[in-house]
Amino acid sequence: MRLTIIGSGYVGLVAAACFAELGHQIICVDNDQQKIELLRAGEVPIYEEFLPELLAKHRGRRLRFTTELTEALANCAAVFIAVGTPATEQGEADMSCVEEVSRAIARSLDGYKVVVEKSTVPVLTHDWVRKVMLMNGAPPGSFDVASNPEFLREGSAVRDFLYPDRIVLGVGNERSSEVLHQIYEPLASGRYYQDASRVPGPAEPRIPPIIVTSPKSAELIKHASNAFLATKVSFINAVANVCEAVGADIQQVCEGMGTDSRIGRKFLNPGIGYGGSCFPKDLVAFHAVARECGYDFPLLEEVSRVNREQLRRFVRRVKGALWTLRGKKLAVLGLSFKGGTDDMRESPALGVVELLLYEGCEIRAYDPAAMEHARRLLPAQVGYAANPYEAATGADALLILNDWKEFATMELERLRKVMAYPIVVDGRNLYDPAAMSAAGFTYYSIGRPAVLAERKVEAVPVGDIAVSPHPHYRLGDIVAPSAAWNPQSPQSQ
Numbered sequence: 001m002r003l004t005i006i007g008s009g010y011v012g013l014v015a016a017a018c019f020a021e022l023g024h025q026i027i028c029v030d031n032d033q034q035k036i037e038l039l040r041a042g043e044v045p046i047y048e049e050f051l052p053e054l055l056a057k058h059r060g061r062r063l064r065f066t067t068e069l070t071e072a073l074a075n076c077a078a079v080f081i082a083v084g085t086p087a088t089e090q091g092e093a094d095m096s097c098v099e100e101v102s103r104a105i106a107r108s109l110d111g112y113k114v115v116v117e118k119s120t121v122p123v124l125t126h127d128w129v130r131k132v133m134l135m136n137g138a139p140p141g142s143f144d145v146a147s148n149p150e151f152l153r154e155g156s157a158v159r160d161f162l163y164p165d166r167i168v169l170g171v172g173n174e175r176s177s178e179v180l181h182q183i184y185e186p187l188a189s190g191r192y193y194q195d196a197s198r199v200p201g202p203a204e205p206r207i208p209p210i211i212v213t214s215p216k217s218a219e220l221i222k223h224a225s226n227a228f229l230a231t232k233v234s235f236i237n238a239v240a241n242v243c244e245a246v247g248a249d250i251q252q253v254c255e256g257m258g259t260d261s262r263i264g265r266k267f268l269n270p271g272i273g274y275g276g277s278c279f280p281k282d283l284v285a286f287h288a289v290a291r292e293c294g295y296d297f298p299l300l301e302e303v304s305r306v307n308r309e310q311l312r313r314f315v316r317r318v319k320g321a322l323w324t325l326r327g328k329k330l331a332v333l334g335l336s337f338k339g340g341t342d343d344m345r346e347s348p349a350l351g352v353v354e355l356l357l358y359e360g361c362e363i364r365a366y367d368p369a370a371m372e373h374a375r376r377l378l379p380a381q382v383g384y385a386a387n388p389y390e391a392a393t394g395a396d397a398l399l400i401l402n403d404w405k406e407f408a409t410m411e412l413e414r415l416r417k418v419m420a421y422p423i424v425v426d427g428r429n430l431y432d433p434a435a436m437s438a439a440g441f442t443y444y445s446i447g448r449p450a451v452l453a454e455r456k457v458e459a460v461p462v463g464d465i466a467v468s469p470h471p472h473y474r475l476g477d478i479v480a481p482s483a484a485w486n487p488q489s490p491q492s493q
């Protein structure tokens with residue numbers, strides 16, 4: 001089938017490459033001329049496992065790139081909207097790109113098409129897309145609007161797309177439903193999983209169920225799913241804080257809770273809080289849309305509050321580990337919002353680094369994929385290293401801020417030898433405290449008692465140590481994230 005994808009970011013580009021992998025003819029459109037030139041030249045603008053291989057395999061054959069929407073829409077069966085929907089200053093989803101694209105599609109229609117929302121959008125957006133298209137000359141009957149939310153995770157996006165838990169199709173009629181079923185047929189029939197050259201996945205892949213809903217239910221499924229996952233993260237972080245207060249071990253609590261099949265082990269990972277381009281903005285957008293519909297949903301506000309507080313607790317923990325911060329040399333491992341991606345949007349690591357700089361620390365950071373972005377976002381005084389050991393050389397402490405595999409498998413002996421003081425403050429619980437203690441480290445983690453080399457110490461009373469307010473990073477305000485570290489804001493370019 002001929003498909004058009006508008007927006008070549010983390011979602012659009014992955015969707016385009018994966019649809020090409022499923023046998024479709026894809027044209028990918030973006031209004032960022034530079035990005036399109038880069039893609040045409042064979043480069044890959046984002047870090048994502050298997051994406052370079054898929055782009056190389058299909059570029060110029062089943063996959064083309066353009067900035068020209070009209071040309072891209074010619075003869076396609078469906079057009080997927082995958083542009084950004086960032087948060088406005090008020091916390092609502094900014095739908096201006098979706099509106100702009102809807103207008104442009106309306107003016108370029110050359111026959112019946114299904115217009116598919118792939119971007120995460122507030123409930124009832126499909127109605128707006130339809131109205132905007134009609135107002136811009138699209139003949140009624142020449143299109144349908146459907147919702148096909150995307151659940152991929154950065155870091156494993158290609159695999160998530162090709163081996164999804166489920167495919168949600170929010171459709172208003174048979175005609176659009178039929179087109180979307182055909183598009184996903186290679187997955188829903190299991191045909192793709194018989195292909196010997198498929199992207200590596202489970203040995204015996206499970207055929208994903210297709211869940212057909214109304215467009216508004218599909219829109220809600222995406223917002224509600226992200227809000228629920230963010231709630232799970234904040235919940236376990238709050239439990240970790242109770243563990244710290246009583247000296248219990250959050251990992252044991254997670255095992256005990258997670259083996260209950262009603263709860264599940266996934267997303268029960270305490271840390272420094274969630275970030276990324278989805279959870280923070282989708283949570284506030286869902287809150288805003290619920291409020292607009294007449295329901296306040298205060299639970300969502302509390303989830304955001306716990307998340308903000310978690311980052312501040314971590315900085316207090318660092319202060320608790322080091323007594324004073326001014327002039328301390330800190331190695332920071334991990335800058336993207338999680339391992340496996342170069343995406344720095346709403347990364348809690350940025351907030352931590354900014355607060356520590358404000359406290360007068362010297363920072364030398366390392367991240368396997370995000371340092372290029374970080375240089376543009378963080379103040380110039382942050383230093384960068386080529387690997388974890390270089391970052392740690394001469395450091396008073398080492399902080400782990402995201403969960404790249406590389407950080408969980410460091411040579412501990414080598415690490416300890418290069419550090420000025422063998423202190424590790426682990427914001428992702430990547431190590432076993434006993435092993436760190438045996439390796440000669442004083443080790444602090446989340447929701448577990450701190451350990452000295454070979455012996456336990458009392459839990460650090462993190463609540464007693466104040467951190468100065470920071471002028472850029474407005475800790476009390478998630479609704480309008482600070483321009484200083486919001487990559488979507490023009491000030492940070």
Ligand SMILES: NC(=O)c1ccc[n+]([C@@H]2O[C@H](COP(=O)([O-])OP(=O)(O)OC[C@H]3O[C@@H](n4cnc5c(N)ncnc54)[C@H](O)[C@@H]3O)[C@@H](O)[C@H]2O)c1
Pocket residue numbers: 006007008009010011012029030031032035082083084085097100101118119120121150151152153154277278
């Ligand atoms: N990133 C994720 O993990 C993820 C997962 C699921 C859903 N989503 C949702 O998918 C959507 C896209 O997210 P993303 O992370 O890919 O964003 P992104 O910022 O990486 O990509 C968006 C792309 O759209 C392009 N664009 C903007 N306006 C355009 C226009 N008028 N015409 C053509 N191109 C235009 C931009 O240049 C950019 O390349 C968002 O709604 C997001 O919430 C993201």
